[in-house]
């Protein structure tokens with residue numbers, strides 16, 4: 001268990017921790033000279049059951065609330081310190097409010113400096129404290145009267161015993177999530193290198209683990225680790241750890257960063273959150289209002305973009321997008337607090353919904369539905385709510401892991417969900433409900449049938465074009481999986497590069513077969529300048545119309561391409577011409593920093609063809625989508641797309 005102090009400046013927090021543990025957490029020279037805490041202090045004390053109780057001592061100064069929040073983000077038990085002489089003071093209230101926003105509902109109150117006041121005052125302040133706590137999660141917290149700077153103080157001993165018992169009663173936290181630790185301190189240890197410390201928010205860490213320093217994304221390795229101040233082989237959720245990291249310089253790490261399992265988090269400058277403003281603060285938020293956001297141990301200014309109304313009034317609750325200047329990391333459910341633009345008042349708090357929010361269409365109904373689904377997951381509906389909302393194509397397993405905070409080994413797919421392997425990134429399957437997978441397949445088949453109806457003469461359509469017709473926004477790897485599955489169960493077929501329905505297949509008669517066997521080598525041998533249909537018909541002694549029919553069939557099989565109405569090229573020659581376009585484009589624009597292309601004149605020279613024919617070929621490339629014409633230049637389009645279906649089936653035909 002980790003106990004965190006809270007309370008107004010000079011109310012005796014540090015003195016109490018020293019009395020409880022024997023450790024003076026004010027280590028800095030300046031802290032000792034000025035008698036105030038500036039940084040977070042840490043102390044550890046052994047428990048009877050062999051475990052170790054950890055303490056985080058926070059500063060009470062009103063200018064150091066940001067440090068207090070960083071400390072409080074990693075605690076499970078609040079020790080609210082209130083001096084009997086002063087009673088409840090401004091940072092007593094503010095710290096208490098922060099504990100509420102962070103969801104810390106377990107704790108105790110230490111009423112300090114009781115040696116300075118009489119019994120009547122103790123009774124009075126106790127009433128005041130009960131009143132203060134009444135409406136909070138700490139309403140039932142016990143109050144201990146102490147005089148901590150007196151050795152042998154009985155109140156301190158009773159409090160110590162209470163804390164030890166509470167620690168031994170506290171159930172261990174689940175530690176099967178993806179590992180992440182919020183860094184609150186970084187330093188260099190002579191002879192060891194960089195050490196980061198913080199509370200493990202989830203999961204576990206072992207010596208030797210490779211982790212990511214986020215949001216920067218650097219890979220680090222755990223050389224050794226301390227848990228609650230003792231050397232250990234592994235650290236678990238809820239424990240304070242010090243990780244000695246290799247692969248990173250101290251200056252590359254700061255408070256607010258995370259060390260996390262690789263792929264546990266993705267950095268983003270925009271997160272969508274549920275925000276509640278406190279009524280007392282009296283602050284109304286509008287679009288672009290600046291705020292100080294404290295999330296984990298991070299403190300950064302963000303701008304507000306309201307997702308529902310156009311203003312969020314004091315006491316109100318609503319969804320907002322926080323827009324940061326520098327990327328941050330979070331997962332759904334992470335708590336945060338916000339302070340006003342002057343950073344002198346805590347004005348609200350909330351929890352993260354979508355840590356990877358978009359800049360555009362952020363108020364769209366689909367977005368609201370997605371945030372609803374995230375909220376349902378947080379309310380206990382599990383990941384099925386997310387899958388329901390992730391239409392039409394489900395979501396990548398890696399994204400599901402990030403949003404749930406669970407590794408694939410722990411993630412339980414709901415009934416009716418399936419994992420679709422794609423060949424794009426290994427192991428990063430798509431996960432979706434069976435009904436969604438089915439409807440993707442149905443859509444693909446319907447689009448193919450529609451294509452056949454519109455272009456009865458064409459053998460079929462390549463996968464990329466079919467995707468543009470059916471589901472242009474769908475991930476290409478997932479689309480390939482849909483097509484693969486449909487081919488696998490023979491719902492559709494592939495002939496050469498073309499996808500088609502089985503009933504749309506082309507069959508050649510024996511006679512046509514024999515003619516094709518003469519014709520194709522002749523076309524291939526004719527290079528970049530094959531004869532027109534009429535000449536071809538004469539040479540092969542085939543009636544013109546019959547030859548046209550045959551060439552259409554060969555076209556539908558992907559063995560020839562039609563450049564003009566009666567002009568057919570052999571597939572291999574078209575392939576060479578396409579490669580020539582690409583190499584001329586690369587030559588013209590070697591850096592590939594602008595769209596690369598080839599001019600008609602350059603093309604004519606390179607192919608040695610006449611001007612007219614050269615342009616007919618370029619127009620063919622424009623038509624299939626391989627290039628697009630801008631004035632006199634034909635620019636290559638996305639080279640990833642398999643415009644001719646060749647990568648899919650290189651040896652066909």
Ligand SMILES: Nc1nc2c(ncn2[C@@H]2O[C@H](COP(=O)(O)OP(=O)(O)OP(=O)(O)O)[C@@H](O)[C@H]2O)c(=O)[nH]1
Pocket residue numbers: 007008009010011012013014015016035036037038058059060061112113114115116146147148149150
């Ligand atoms: N008489 C008396 N004085 C106390 C007691 N506890 C603390 N003090 C004194 O109160 C002053 C402030 O105590 P600290 O422990 O530094 O207070 P703090 O809350 O840690 O202060 P910050 O961390 O700076 O907010 C010191 O001079 C202490 O000696 C107590 O029980 N009785």
